[in-house]
Amino acid sequence: MGSWETTHSIDIPSTVSQRRRASIPVYETHLGSAYCGDSLSLLRTKPLLAHQGKIQLAFTSPPFPLNTKKSYGNLQGEDYIRWLAKYAPLLRKMATDDGSIVIEIGNAWLPGEPVMSTHVLEAFLRFLKKGDLHLCQEFIWYNPARLPSPIEWVNRERIRVKDAFTRIWWMSPTTRPKADNRRVLREYSPSMKRLIATGKYNAGRRPSEHQIGKESFRVDNGGAIPANVGGADALPSLDGTITPKRFAEYLEQSTNLLKAANTVSSDSYRNFCVERGVPVHPARMPPSLVNFFVKFLTDEGDTVLDPFAGSNTTGAIAESLGRRWVSIEADWTYAAHSIARFDPEAVSTTAKDLRITMLQPVENQHSCERVLAQAATASSSSDAIPLVTS
């Protein structure tokens, strides 16, 4: 495996050339392509239309209808709802017959008032309707590590509590998209493990009316079926069935798990940006969230699309799981620097803007063969810039 700055270096211009064609990927691997441009337009161009009917999962986190504008900009109110809905028929056409469209959006608040905006919910509903899609399931992504917000109402006036979740809608053209929860089983809780080991529990009818059979909990199914509340996995509620001390321990464990998952896969990208003095994407998705849906809804070899790719967390996770991927990001800096999420040995570029240089051979690898193969692929295109090796 290579590493940026050690085995390979890359020149990324700070601004993109006016003449640059958005339909040429910024970079590619043998599993995917990263494009830079407006996805609403790009999804109607030839290279993207080639994927029509073949996308098993469109997984994305579009810009939120925020009141305070983020650096990458976003629409508000009815404009936002109408804009997002335009993507619904496009993504539906892109999807396979049993494909899924999964969208994550955080909460929005009305300006100057401690009141939530319903635009996110309206946007979801309009999207569903415009795409003639089914809502397969709604998920909540809980992030206990999130900073208190909206700061005005939570920290200053203390009249609201911390907003700590985002909403995820899993949609599909069919009521039965491809899905298998056996691929995303969670580790059994210590008490469940004990129960399976000893086989001792009280069978019979529970106050909830559920009938618990004598064999119900004896079988080890390899893990627990996850709930549609993700993030802090298996977080129990402080309802008297657990001590505050144990609750705090669970919270700590879950938060650390989440943090660990985020840190590991994002480090290379973050360090790469910091070292180059370019902005790190401010709204990166937790890799564990992408990982969950890619595993749950696709098989190896399937294609995953992210039309609002940002730092390309989706592409990187798809690649690591052996899925094909296509990503589109409007901002040049985010799109180009997301290359740092990939092994330099695995990427190539035919874009004239980027120049990858091999600094030293990667030990124990057939790197020369791979580089030559990449250069050969690159030179077969009219826009090719072969990799420079030294």
Ligand SMILES: C[S@@+](CC[C@H](N)C(=O)[O-])C[C@H]1O[C@@H](n2cnc3c(N)ncnc32)[C@H](O)[C@@H]1O
């Ligand atoms: C919430 S962020 C996505 C973050 C991403 N999931 C990650 O992990 O880095 C939304 C992204 O959509 C991009 N964007 C906004 N409008 C776009 C458009 N019309 N076409 C493509 N990308 C767009 C923004 O630049 C921003 O990077």
